[in-house]
Amino acid sequence: MDDDLSRLGLIDEDDIALDQAALALAALDHDDADLAHDERLLDDMAARLSIVGADAATPAAQADALAAVLGGEFDLAGDALTYDDPANADLISVLARRRGLPVSLSILWVAMARRLGWSAHVLDVPGHVLVVVGAEAQPVIVDPFARGARVDADRLAALVEAAGGGGRAVTHVAAMPNRAVLVRLLQNQASRAEQAGRGRRALELYRRMTVFAPSYPHAWWERARLEVVDEQLAEARSSLGAMLEITRDPALRERVSELLEALATE
CATH class of the missing domain: 3.10.620 (C8orf32 fold)
Known part of the structure; x- marks a missing residue:
């Protein structure tokens, strides 16, 4: 797989x-x-x-x-x-x-x-x-x-x-890159899985997204969040570290760094 x-x-x-x-x-x-x-x-x-x-x-x-x-x-x-x-x-x-x-x-x-x-x-x-x-x-x-x-x-x-x-304005409508379309497809599955109480199924779907679309930070964030919920703290730290590698947004980087710091004490 x-x-x-x-x-x-x-x-x-x-x-x-x-x-x-x-x-x-x-x-x-x-x-x-x-x-x-x-x-x-x-x-x-x-x-x-x-x-x-x-x-x-x-x-x-x-x-x-x-x-x-x-x-x-x-x-x-x-x-x-x-x-x-x-x-x-x-x-x-x-x-x-x-x-x-x-x-x-x-x-x-x-x-x-x-x-x-x-x-x-x-x-x-x-x-x-x-x-x-x-x-x-x-x-x-x-x-x-x-x-x-x-x-x-x-x-x-x-x-x-x-x-x-x-x-x-309607100008907010935009054509989606191919990978973004596939990510959107799996996000639909992941959100429905989590709503149904199937957190590990949602986690697996976000993991797939990070493999075929590693430059999409949202998938890394959701993967890390669910890894924390599942008490996979080492994996969550790894996911957040990967997220830091790809995002240049200062506010997002600060948020990820704070969470990494909090997880380091766990």
Whole structure:
């Protein structure tokens, strides 16, 4: 497992295939998974998209093709009924159930678009995740949770406001790097595990994040916090030390140093 995670951590950011990476992360929790079956399903999606979107020369046409194939033919949509089910953030389960969270579905939308050479990115929206299709020339924003429905400027502003934006401009919405998307996927699982009283499961998920995305300080902090809860003090000190190596934020460094000092007396 560590070898697979470490290899993912060594891949250049732009070379990460989101669907393959998310599938590999899900496989860590499925000893009997038939990844060949899931990979064939992904290939089938891409093949259908290449046919339906053969003449899609604009972002709008590409977004329509994605919605028709993924949201329509393959019935991929958000799980509004059991939103907090951990299966919604596990790509193997998402492919089996055809239901998922915004981030897991966005991974599929973006990955399929990129397989055809289209420009697509996962958008980090306060309280939600969307997909933007196209680059500078007339990009189109869609919501995979709603089967690829279009999201116009008014709808985007409403989402920001509903998440407690308090008048913040829509410019706070940003495309997410590939590793950040995968971290977001596992964070969803970790938060749900901890809410369910499964602290060690959450700890394992944060540990995975620090292996394949070691430059993300939040994962190190959460890992250290849960290690302290589990009385793994030496491990917590190591995690905080690693965090000090990667963060340059003075306030955060001071907070980590204070905690390290407190742990040194334990």
